[in-house]
Amino acid sequence: MEKNETRGKGEVTSHSVFGAPCWVSLATRDLEGAEEFYQAVFGWKWRPNSLGDRFRVALADGVPVAGIAAVASMWQMAVAWTVYFAVDSADDAAARCRERGGTTAVGPLALPPGRAALLADRDGAVFGIWEGPLITDWEEWRAAAPTFIRLHTRDAFDAAIFYGEVLEWAAARPGCCEVHYDGDEVVLRSSQVVIARIHSGAVEAAPDPTIRPHWQIHFTVDDVTACVLAARAHGGSVLQWEEGAGEAVLADPDGARFTVTARQRER
Numbered sequence: 044m045e046k047n048e049t050r051g052k053g054e055v056t057s058h059s060v061f062g063a064p065c066w067v068s069l070a071t072r073d074l075e076g077a078e079e080f081y082q083a084v085f086g087w088k089w090r091p092n093s094l095g096d097r098f099r100v101a102l103a104d105g106v107p108v109a110g111i112a113a114v115a116s117m118w119q120m121a122v123a124w125t126v127y128f129a130v131d132s133a134d135d136a137a138a139r140c141r142e143r144g145g146t147t148a149v150g151p152l153a154l155p156p157g158r159a160a161l162l163a164d165r166d167g168a169v170f171g172i173w174e175g176p177l178i179t180d181w182e183e184w185r186a187a188a189p190t191f192i193r194l195h196t197r198d199a200f201d202a203a204i205f206y207g208e209v210l211e212w213a214a215a216r217p218g219c220c221e222v223h224y225d226g227d228e229v230v231l232r233s234s235q236v237v238i239a240r241i242h243s244g245a246v247e248a249a250p251d252p253t254i255r256p257h258w259q260i261h262f263t264v265d266d267v268t269a270c271v272l273a274a275r276a277h278g279g280s281v282l283q284w285e286e287g288a289g290e291a292v293l294a295d296p297d298g299a300r301f302t303v304t305a306r307q308r309e310r
Contacts, residue, residue, distance in 0.1 A: 126258050264303045
């Protein structure tokens with residue numbers, strides 16, 4: 044990957060990391076409740092966002108790592124975590140999505156200092172795109188946010204083609220993401236680092252019609268058990284976990300699902 048270019052102090056263009064996940068954001072109904080819950084689970088601190096009173100930015104050791112927006116009711120959106128991918132042009136990426144059978148839920152619209160859109164692939168999995176300066180340097184964000192994403196879908200190969208064309212994976216220019224197979228999954232790499240996986244079971248198996256396609260966001264943590272206990276104590280739910288296991292699927296009090304994974308655990 045090319046060294047990130049800057050547009051000014053503290054602003055990193057999405058163009059140098061195009062196609063890669065660059066941010067995660069939670070759509071919720073209860074801003075204060077979400078702040079309290081995620082501070083308890085992850086130790087995040089909060090700062091206002093320039094977009095208004097309904098928005099907050101989460102800080103991990105002072106580094107911006109995620110966004111929270113109390114817009115689920117206002118915009119008639121599902122309460123959920125969404126991953127955003129960096130693109131050169133939000134308009135072009137949204138058009139490529141529609142041309143390939145996906146849909147546009149919101150945008151593209153101006154969210155200074157950039158432009159964003161909320162899209163869905165042709166199987167209904169929701170994802171976002173972001174054009175413009177990144178809130179945090181990409182490498183710094185990846186180290187501090189410790190975010191990893193996996194698409195659970197009915198046909199990994201078909202999904203990889205869709206996202207590859209929409210987000211320009213494996214493009215013939217520096218900075219693009221590389222796509223490979225690793226066992227039963229399609230793997231997305233940037234500078235040889237795994238940044239996302241697409242999973243649908245065995246590659247040779249028929250698509251599973253029971254899977255509800257979605258992007259699952261994983262946060263790597265030092266202590267999975269502590270996160271599970273904090274989630275329970277603050278109104279969240281434990282959807283999948285065995286005591287002592289290095290991974291747990293949780294839901295916040297508003298129902299948004301996410302996964303916590305032990306930091307030392309290999310993916």
